[in-house]
Amino acid sequence: MSKQFSRRDFLKLAGVGAATTAILTGCGPASRLVRREPYLQMPEYTYNGLSTYYATTCRECAAGCGLVVRTSQGRAIKAEGNANNPLNLGKTCARGQATLQGLYNPNRVRGAIKHKRGDRLYDTAADPFNDEFPDAASNMDWDAATQVVAESLKNNKPEEIAFLMGMAPDHLFDLATDLANATGITAPVRFGALSMFESRATLNKAAQNLFGQSGLPFFDVGGAQVVFSFGANFLETWLSPVSYTRGFSALREGKTKLRGTFVQFEARMSSTAGKADEWVALRPGTEAMVALAIGRLAAESLGITTPKVFADVDPMDAASKSGIKLETLEHLAQMFANSNGALAIPGGAALGQSNGLAVAEAVLALNALAGNFGKPGGVFFSALAPNQTAYQQPASAQEMADFVQKMIDGKIKVLFVHGVNPVFELPAALNFMGATKSVSQIISFATFPDETAVEADYIFPDHHGLESWGYQRVATGSKESVLSGAQPVVTPFYDTRATADVLIAAAQLAGGKFASALPFKDEVEFLQSKIAPLMSESNGFFEAADINTFAAFFQQYGGWWKTIDGRNVPNGANALNRSISAAESKFAGDGKFFLVPFVSPTLAEAGANKPWLQELPDPTTTVMWNTWVEINPATADEMGLADNDVVQITSDAGVLELPVYRYPAIRPDTIAIPFGQGHTAYGRYAEKRGANPTDLIGQNYNEAGDLAFAGMKVKVEKTGRKQALSRLESLMGVYGVGLGEEH
Amino acid sequence: MIRPEEIKLSADQSGKWGMVIDQDICTGCQACVAACAMENNISFVGEADSGYGRSMHWIRIERFWEGEYPEIKMTPNQPMLCQQCGSATCEPVCPAFATVHSQAEQLNVQVYNRCVGTRYCANNCPYQVRSFNWRDYKRPEPLPNQFNPDVTVRRRGIMEKCTFCIQRIHKAQDKAKSEAREVLDGEFTTACAQACPADAIVFGRVDDPESLVSQLAHRNHGVKHLEELGTLPNVTYFKGG
Numbered sequence: 001m002s003k004q005f006s007r008r009d010f011l012k013l014a015g016v017g018a019a020t021t022a023i024l025t026g027c028g029p030a031s032r033l034v035r036r037e038p039y040l041q042m043p044e045y046t047y048n049g050l051s052t053y054y055a056t057t058c059r060e061c062a063a064g065c066g067l068v069v070r071t072s073q074g075r076a077i078k079a080e081g082n083a084n085n086p087l088n089l090g091k092t093c094a095r096g097q098a099t100l101q102g103l104y105n106p107n108r109v110r111g112a113i114k115h116k117r118g119d120r121l122y123d124t125a126a127d128p129f130n131d132e133f134p135d136a137a138s139n140m141d142w143d144a145a146t147q148v149v150a151e152s153l154k155n156n157k158p159e160e161i162a163f164l165m166g167m168a169p170d171h172l173f174d175l176a177t178d179l180a181n182a183t184g185i186t187a188p189v190r191f192g193a194l195s196m197f198e199s200r201a202t203l204n205k206a207a208q209n210l211f212g213q214s215g216l217p218f219f220d221v222g223g224a225q226v227v228f229s230f231g232a233n234f235l236e237t238w239l240s241p242v243s244y245t246r247g248f249s250a251l252r253e254g255k256t257k258l259r260g261t262f263v264q265f266e267a268r269m270s271s272t273a274g275k276a277d278e279w280v281a282l283r284p285g286t287e288a289m290v291a292l293a294i295g296r297l298a299a300e301s302l303g304i305t306t307p308k309v310f311a312d313v314d315p316m317d318a319a320s321k322s323g324i325k326l327e328t329l330e331h332l333a334q335m336f337a338n339s340n341g342a343l344a345i346p347g348g349a350a351l352g353q354s355n356g357l358a359v360a361e362a363v364l365a366l367n368a369l370a371g372n373f374g375k376p377g378g379v380f381f382s383a384l385a386p387n388q389t390a391y392q393q394p395a396s397a398q399e400m401a402d403f404v405q406k407m408i409d410g411k412i413k414v415l416f417v418h419g420v421n422p423v424f425e426l427p428a429a430l431n432f433m434g435a436t437k438s439v440s441q442i443i444s445f446a447t448f449p450d451e452t453a454v455e456a457d458y459i460f461p462d463h464h465g466l467e468s469w470g471y472q473r474v475a476t477g478s479k480e481s482v483l484s485g486a487q488p489v490v491t492p493f494y495d496t497r498a499t500a501d502v503l504i505a506a507a508q509l510a511g512g513k514f515a516s517a518l519p520f521k522d523e524v525e526f527l528q529s530k531i532a533p534l535m536s537e538s539n540g541f542f543e544a545a546d547i548n549t550f551a552a553f554f555q556q557y558g559g560w561w562k563t564i565d566g567r568n569v570p571n572g573a574n575a576l577n578r579s580i581s582a583a584e585s586k587f588a589g590d591g592k593f594f595l596v597p598f599v600s601p602t603l604a605e606a607g608a609n610k611p612w613l614q615e616l617p618d619p620t621t622t623v624m625w626n627t628w629v630e631i632n633p634a635t636a637d638e639m640g641l642a643d644n645d646v647v648q649i650t651s652d653a654g655v656l657e658l659p660v661y662r663y664p665a666i667r668p669d670t671i672a673i674p675f676g677q678g679h680t681a682y683g684r685y686a687e688k689r690g691a692n693p694t695d696l697i698g699q700n701y702n703e704a705g706d707l708a709f710a711g712m713k714v715k716v717e718k719t720g721r722k723q724a725l726s727r728l729e730s731l732m733g734v735y736g737v738g739l740g741e742e743h
Numbered sequence: 744m745i746r747p748e749e750i751k752l753s754a755d756q757s758g759k760w761g762m763v764i765d766q767d768i769c770t771g772c773q774a775c776v777a778a779c780a781m782e783n784n785i786s787f788v789g790e791a792d793s794g795y796g797r798s799m800h801w802i803r804i805e806r807f808w809e810g811e812y813p814e815i816k817m818t819p820n821q822p823m824l825c826q827q828c829g830s831a832t833c834e835p836v837c838p839a840f841a842t843v844h845s846q847a848e849q850l851n852v853q854v855y856n857r858c859v860g861t862r863y864c865a866n867n868c869p870y871q872v873r874s875f876n877w878r879d880y881k882r883p884e885p886l887p888n889q890f891n892p893d894v895t896v897r898r899r900g901i902m903e904k905c906t907f908c909i910q911r912i913h914k915a916q917d918k919a920k921s922e923a924r925e926v927l928d929g930e931f932t933t934a935c936a937q938a939c940p941a942d943a944i945v946f947g948r949v950d951d952p953e954s955l956v957s958q959l960a961h962r963n964h965g966v967k968h969l970e971e972l973g974t975l976p977n978v979t980y981f982k983g984g
Contacts, residue, residue: 049892072892075888075889076888076889077889077890077891077892078781078782078891078934079781080937080938081937081938088940090937091774091938091939091940091942092774092778092938092940093772093774093940094772094773094774094776094777094778095777096774097774097777097778097780097781097938098777098781100781100889101886101889103889104885104886104887104888104889105886106883106884106885106886129789129881130881133883235770235772236772241772241940242940245770245772245940245941246940246941246942248768248770248941249768249940249941249942249943252767252768252983253765253768259767269815269817271770271771271772272770274771274806274817274820275770275771275817275820279815279816281812281813493885493888601772601773602773611787612777612780612781612787613777614787614790615780615787615788615789615793615798616773616776616777617773617776617800617803617804619770619771619772619773619804619806619820620771620806620817622806624790624793624794624798625789625790625793625794626790632812633812634812664808664811664812664815665808665812665815665817666812667812668812689790724794725794726790726791726793726794727794728793728798728800728803
């Protein structure tokens, strides 16, 4: 790593092996940051009007899609998918597209701040769209910040120090894990609202029970002929939506086969179910029973002995309890049995119930009946990422509750929070907010002024993902084993600092075992130490003899991946030879309505502060900028509810008031609320907008420890007030409607 | 009714760009809408104005309902954008010649600095795909750092609409010209097509029978919206099923 090496020389060198690609390595080992210059003063490597492209990794969710960002004079202009990355093959979702509105968001944490808990991190304004809105000023320098981190590491018992981290980025998680392993600090805990609503723990546990192996199942939608999905919203936010959408496209296009059929089982038609050929609106809580009944009927239709797993269920009973006609069940079972490429997917709200584990097992057992393990269009175990030896599961809601209890018991003195916003994302019933009072020091590394940062004593902001180094392991979605690489595409806009650099510097300052745990000069050196072992692995997308060249290629191509199929075949030998309970799930509360909270397909967990994501119409309701409650029109008529009437929704755990959207594709006994809004901080576009349905969710878990978020029954009452929802439908070019006032 | 193959391709129609949208695989995920807004410096308008129908989506996903619960179906998602009509109804009504037909690209172009904001064109567009800048929508610092330098930033009183990413067309043409060749099929694409995770949108030259978009557009089940109006749209839809 020579200091004399100029950036231009480096780029020349990096270009030798890859003259055909236009993507540049952002920063060689010699120059680690891209500079942003005024348009009048051009950096030597840019030409007027010509763009420079950098490969990096999207941080809007944890899937790890590769991006190529177009920059012009040091400004990021447009994010596109990285066509080389096997996970997303050049494609992005809406949230990936809007990542630049995070980078250039007018409300970010602009520097290190010593902060009084509860104080606002930006000013208030009467008109958030037009008034000036200054962010809180930095009141300490980074040397002092590093000192604070070093002292909290040094002056506390290791077991009283805890890291709470988000699902991305993985390199920082690895760094914190290394630090914890070497010093006795509690192992970092990872959590994200998406993983909670995906019910990842349940999926993993079911796979473990059926196949005797831990891992995240991969469903090859693209190769299948008939797909039955029980609640999995795989075209929206589930696990890896871009890759699953590509699979769906292949299912439908049927280039090498017939057009595939897709059936979705859920009480509320999600935008995934909207694409289904058949939507089966079963009664919430009967998913396991229905899956088992279909298995039994399918086995009968095939003329084979009913496998043990399906033997105990009575299809007549299942039909009457689920509200599905027996003929429908028979027709679906025949469709499943007679296809030579049937696939069943469990996910989402179907697993977020008290019997979620039984649902997941029952649906996976259908795949055993179809015999699709390891075949095209079947079930696999996702390939482990390159520098990974076992599947890493994020904390389930139950484990988060245990974590909160540790905080309340005073077992955690110092809490470091990065990449997650537990005050907003965890249900209020888990009382994370109350537990913060028992933690003497909270240090947040938040990029944005979110609710958890507001409760912190110090905020030492990390760069935005597009200003950051790093890598993300692709947990599922690609055949190949993929490590997506991240590099800064622009100079950090504010006086932020990479959390990895802060931790490395603080560990050095703390000395002793801390210093020897992280013996690196900076984040880049740490990253190189983590990717260096890949040089000796075979079947790589590229090879290099020395680490500098390897790291340059890693940046240039946006990561490293294998060129062979790395998925494992589940062992389904015993999957049919066990019993699964067909009992209905239990619901908390005595209200009349089943509550289905779902993740907003456009906002997800962290999109609310990006104005264009707010202005994207919800794919099913077309509502923008707010939260609504979906009620079947027949039910609404009974209750005398029109669109925009505000209702009060009461559960065991809380109360919410929301305007009604009369949604024609939901069961009359069910209501649904999107998750993503309801912020009390997080910048001008997110704050004071909509409501957070997790306020209604109580502390109920399934056997795998996942939150039974879809296991509530709630009361709905009319308030008599109205709140107009802004929506795209029926308003195009129509005057005199809308918010009801002249503009 | 005019079928695509009956449209005679004369010399002055060379360079004709078109699009094919497969509604059967469109998932309505809104990636195209976001991509379009990011590429083309489109303003967001906020909750009140968007509720009033003033949001500025150059492309929107339409979905309709068929039937009633429980026999209800969502119609295939329908991305709706400027159809770049060969005989556009918006063009003859503009008193300022701001919306004109480009001979070079065979596109329906909007000349922002001619537009005086009469909104006649939007009233006359059967597809309702034009959006009007009712205000100077504020984009606070540092959001303007994201502006695409290839696309004009519009201000209040200007009509705007999908351009088929004409800045990308020109860039590709300039590059091809400097390399003394024709633009290759698939060499570049529009922002919406590039983002689409389902590959439901295909863009290219419809006057080149070898291009992917031509091949698709001449499949039998392609339809053009409101073609009975004689607008000769350049976007072909597959209804799916």
